[in-house]
Amino acid sequence: xxxxxxxxxxxxxxxxxxxxxxxxxxxxxxxxxxxxxxxxxxxxxxxxxxxxxxxxxxxxxxxxxxxxxxxxxxxxxxxxxxxxxxxxxxxxxxxxxxxxxxxxxxxxxxxxxxxxxxxxxxxxxxxxxxxxxxxxxxxxxxxxxxxxxxxxxxxxxxxxxxxxxxxxxxxxxxxxxxxxxxxxxxxxxxxxxxxxxxxxxxxxxxxxxxxxxxxxxxxxxxxxxxxxxxxxxxxxxxxxxxxxxxxxxxxxxxxxxxxxxxxxxxxxxxxxxxxxxxxxxxxxxxxxxxxxxxxxxxxx
Amino acid sequence: xxxxxxxxxxxxxxxxxxxxxxxxxxxxxxxxxxxxxxxxxxxxxxxxxxxxxxxxxxxxxxxxxxxxxxxxxxxxxxxxxxxxxxxxxxxxxxxxxxxxxxxxxxxxxxxxxxxxxxxxxxxxxxxxxxxxxxxxxxxxxxxxxxxxxxxxxxxxxxxxxxxxxxxxxxxxxxxxxxxxxxxxxxxxxxxxxxxxxxxxxxxxxxxxxxxxxxxxxxxxxxxxxxxxxxxxxxxxxxxxxxxxxxxxxxxxxxxxxxxxxxxxxxxxxxxxxxxxxxxxxxxxxxxxxxxxxxxxxxxxxxxxxxxxxxxxxxxxxxx
Numbered sequence: 001x002x003x004x005x006x007x008x009x010x011x012x013x014x015x016x017x018x019x020x021x022x023x024x025x026x027x028x029x030x031x032x033x034x035x036x037x038x039x040x041x042x043x044x045x046x047x048x049x050x051x052x053x054x055x056x057x058x059x060x061x062x063x064x065x066x067x068x069x070x071x072x073x074x075x076x077x078x079x080x081x082x083x084x085x086x087x088x089x090x091x092x093x094x095x096x097x098x099x100x101x102x103x104x105x106x107x108x109x110x111x112x113x114x115x116x117x118x119x120x121x122x123x124x125x126x127x128x129x130x131x132x133x134x135x136x137x138x139x140x141x142x143x144x145x146x147x148x149x150x151x152x153x154x155x156x157x158x159x160x161x162x163x164x165x166x167x168x169x170x171x172x173x174x175x176x177x178x179x180x181x182x183x184x185x186x187x188x189x190x191x192x193x194x195x196x197x198x199x200x201x202x203x204x205x206x207x208x209x210x211x212x213x214x215x216x217x218x219x220x221x222x223x224x225x226x227x228x229x230x231x232x233x234x235x236x237x238x239x240x241x242x243x244x245x246x247x248x249x250x251x252x253x254x255x256x257x258x259x260x261x262x263x264x265x266x267x268x269x270x271x272x273x274x275x276x277x278x279x280x281x282x283x284x285x286x287x288x289x290x291x292x293x294x295x296x297x298x299x300x
Numbered sequence: 301x302x303x304x305x306x307x308x309x310x311x312x313x314x315x316x317x318x319x320x321x322x323x324x325x326x327x328x329x330x331x332x333x334x335x336x337x338x339x340x341x342x343x344x345x346x347x348x349x350x351x352x353x354x355x356x357x358x359x360x361x362x363x364x365x366x367x368x369x370x371x372x373x374x375x376x377x378x379x380x381x382x383x384x385x386x387x388x389x390x391x392x393x394x395x396x397x398x399x400x401x402x403x404x405x406x407x408x409x410x411x412x413x414x415x416x417x418x419x420x421x422x423x424x425x426x427x428x429x430x431x432x433x434x435x436x437x438x439x440x441x442x443x444x445x446x447x448x449x450x451x452x453x454x455x456x457x458x459x460x461x462x463x464x465x466x467x468x469x470x471x472x473x474x475x476x477x478x479x480x481x482x483x484x485x486x487x488x489x490x491x492x493x494x495x496x497x498x499x500x501x502x503x504x505x506x507x508x509x510x511x512x513x514x515x516x517x518x519x520x521x522x523x524x525x526x527x528x529x530x531x532x533x534x535x536x537x538x539x540x541x542x543x544x545x546x547x548x549x550x551x552x553x554x555x556x557x558x559x560x561x562x563x564x565x566x567x568x569x570x571x572x573x574x575x576x577x578x579x580x581x582x583x584x585x586x587x588x589x590x591x592x593x594x595x596x597x598x599x600x601x602x603x604x605x606x607x608x609x610x611x612x613x614x615x616x617x618x619x
Contacts, residue, residue, distance in 0.1 A: 027521065030417040031424045037414050038425075038432035041489065044447040045435065047458060051450065109335045116332035128333065135344050137603050139550045141572045142596040145579045145588060146347035146354065169339035200328035229440035231553045236580065247442040254446060255560045268450065271443045278438040 045275070052076055052272045056262045076269040083266055090242060091249035092274075095228060097160065098245055102167040103224040110170055110223075111216055114177020115208050119185060129178070135171030144236050151237070162237040163245070167227050173219045180215030181208065217288040221281075228278060246274045348596075354589035355379050379590035389591060392571045395480070399570070400548040402484035403491075408540060410488070411495035412533070416525045418496070419503040430500070434493035441490060445557035448486045453561060474562040483565075486554045491547070495540045502536035503529060542603055549599040552576070571595055 055072040080088050117129055147166055151157045156165075185208050193203045231247045238244055241252060250270050257263040358375040361368050383389060414433055418426050436444060450456050452473035460470035473482045506529070514524050530537075552572040559565040567581065568574035575595065579588035 026422055026424055027420065030420060034414060034417050034423060034429040035425065037410065037492070038429045041433045041436050041493065043458075044444070044451060044489070045439070047451060048447050051456070109339065112332040113336035116329040120329035120332075122326075122329045125329075128337075131340070131345075134600070135340065137546060137600050138344065138348070139546075139572070139592075139596055139599050141550070141552065141575050142351060142592045143344065143347045145575070145585070145592055146350040147343060148579075149354070149585070150347060150350055165339075166343045169336065169343050171340075171344070174336060194325070200324050201331075204332070225438070229442070231440070231442045231557075232576075235556075236576070247440050250446060251442055251557055254449075254557070257560075264450075267446060271446050275439050275443055278440075279435065282434075282438045 048268060048272045048275075051268045052265075054265065056265045072265075076265050077273070080266045080269045080273070087241065087249070088270060088273075091244050091246045094160075094243060095245040095247075095274075098163055098167065098230075098234075099224050099228040102164050102227045103220055106168045106170050106173060106223050107216055107220050109168060110173035110177045110219060111181075111209070111212060112204075113174045114179075115181045115185075115204060115212070117174070117178045118181035119187070119190065119208065132171045132174050135169075136175060140232055144232055147233075148236050157237055158239055158243065160243060163230075163234045163243075166233060167230070170219075170223055170226075173223055176219050176222075177212070177215065180212050180219075184211035184215060186211075214288060217285065221285055221288070224281070225278065246270070250274065351589045351593055354586055355593045358586045375586075379587045380594065383587055383591045383594060386591075388568050389571065389574060392568055392574050396548065396551065396570055398480055399484055399487075399551060400545070402480060403487045404541070404544045404548060406484070407488045407491045408495060408537070408544060411492050411540070412499055412530070412537070414492065414496045415499035415503055416529060418500050419529070420521050420525065430497075434497055436490045437493040439490065441486075441553040442557050444490050445486050445554045448482070448489070449558050449561045452482055474564050476564050479562065479564045483551075483554050483558060486558075487547075487551070491544065495544070498540055499533060499536050502533055506532055538607070542607055545606060546599065546603055549595070549602070 053073040053076075055075060058072060113132075117125060117132075143166070148157060148162075151162050151165075156162050189207050190203055193207050198206075228245075229247065230245070231251070234243075234245050234248045235251070238248065241249065244252065250267055253263055253270065254267050257267055356374060356376060356379070357372050358379060359370050360373050361370055363369060414429070417423055418430055439447070451459060454460060454470075454472075457470075457473070463470050472478060510528055510532075511524050514528060519527070550572060551570050555565050555569050556573055556576075559567070559569070567577045571591075572595070575588050575592050578584045578591065
């Protein structure tokens with residue numbers, strides 16, 4: 001399994017540099033197709049940037065792809081932030097809480113379980129692994145209804161816990177961690193550590209964990225995005241909008257917008273503000289992506 | 301893969317000194333697994349068992365008038381029978397099929413096309429294209445639906461404006477037929493990038509010497525892509541196919557978020573929307589549990605079936 005990060009253009013070019021003959025033209029058709037695809041993917045993002053510059057009166061009247069320079073952008077942002085005493089900030093903070101705390105804890109749980117499944121032989125290991133694979137395939141709604149009913153029995157529905165706790169278990173994360181641990185941690189090092197008398201927990205911390213870290217960044221990103229994007233779970237669990245994450249908050253705002261179109265400009269501004277952090281996170285962390293485990297999962 | 305892992309675990313065990321195993325070495329794997337096990341049981345296993353339990357129960361009213369009490373009783377398979385004979389469920393399953401037929405081939409086809417382009421030599425603006433196409437993955441499904449929803453809305457749609465400018469009648473994105481394309485488009489837009497990166501990563505892992513000799517033999521880049529790269533990509537295509545299929549069976553966010561903008565998306569438009577509606581709007585928890593168990597069994601069976609079918613087709617020749 002080779003490392004394959006999303007970035008590193010240089011090593012890509014190197015692979016292809018060998019057989020290039022001089023005088024060959026740039027392949028125009030593929031380049032054009034790629035650009036069309038890029039434009040298709042960028043248009044909605046561009047549209048929201050443009051639309052966020054328009055006031056409520058302009059959104060439905062001016063040509064849609066022409067930005068407005070009448071200061072509507074800052075008005076929209078300040079309107080949004082002032083909406084019901086800063087409800088939007090509350091949603092941002094909630095989302096950061098759900099995604100941040102939830103992801104860190106879930107990566108820790110997944111890393112421990114993946115390490116155990118990859119590096120130990122014990123009774124029930126195969127059964128545990130099969131259960132986890134089955135867990136990957138279970139549709140979320142099958143879980144969400146009974147999770148709601150069970151959590152309501154212990155009076156946790158409608159609290160932060162009702163969204164946080166179910167996000168902590170990620171069968172897919174455990175599956176990935178097992179693959180990373182198998183590929184990255186040399187058994188000889190563990191064996192040598194045991195000969196030297198190191199305890200299993202010290203071994204995990206000093207020998208097992210460091211080579212797993214690049215893989216854990218990938219699991220972190222996948223899980224962070226999964227929780228940040230999650231809609232169904234908070235939508236079902238929460239009724240008080242003080243606890244909403246951004247996705248449910250903006251959905252509620254849109255729902256009200258059908259009766260008060262003024263709110264549409266707030267939804268547009270909110271959509272823009274809520275995708276910025278994720279895009280920044282991506283650009284910062286993209287070289288740590290290791291998706292080779294997904295594509296190679298069946299090959300090895 | 302499993303054999304490889306078992307070997308390495310065996311070796312780890314064998315390399316251990318022959319003296320008596322310390323008690324810590326015996327308990328350690330269970331300690332490492334413990335947190336995952338607790339949450340797996342509490343939030344996966346227990347809910348599934350509870351859903352199964354509920355699916356065999358129902359509420360009946362006993363007595364009459366003021367003294368009547370509602371009590372939960374065991375009703376056998378009657379929830380399943382009524383769920384399976386519910387025409388609304390079948391209609392929503394039919395709509396899901398149409399949606400899946402639109403989304404999965406389009407999304408994977410485009411993802412494959414872009415991955416092959418990124419992997420072919422001398423194509424310009426690769427970094428830009430890769431980043432731009434991957435960008436929608438960072439946009440939550442709900443937000444993506446809001447963005448596209450506004451682009452579909454008659455009064456603000458730039459697409460309609462552009463078409464009108466050319467002098468053609470503007471398209472209506474919210475008719476009972478076109479709404480399938482409108483919803484499918486959002487899923488395709490959000491899914492191409494991730495699948496493209498998975499396929500591209502798999503392409504990069506192939507040894508480039510394969511292409512060198514093909515090029516010397518006079519193969520064009522297109523022939524290399526069709527005859528060498530795509531066959532070797534099969535495992536990655538199977539993987540992305542399975543994930544797309546699972547996502548299709550669970551489609552909920554996009555149509556649910558789009559429904560405030562249009563009347564053509566009913567509250568039971570997709571199977572999961574129907575389950576949600578039964579459970580939380582009309583409060584028929586027991587039949588909702590039965591329907592969700594049926595959907596879970598069906599999606600497990602479909603994904604495992606497709607997996608084993610494709611695996612036997614794809615790797616049968618090797619054996």
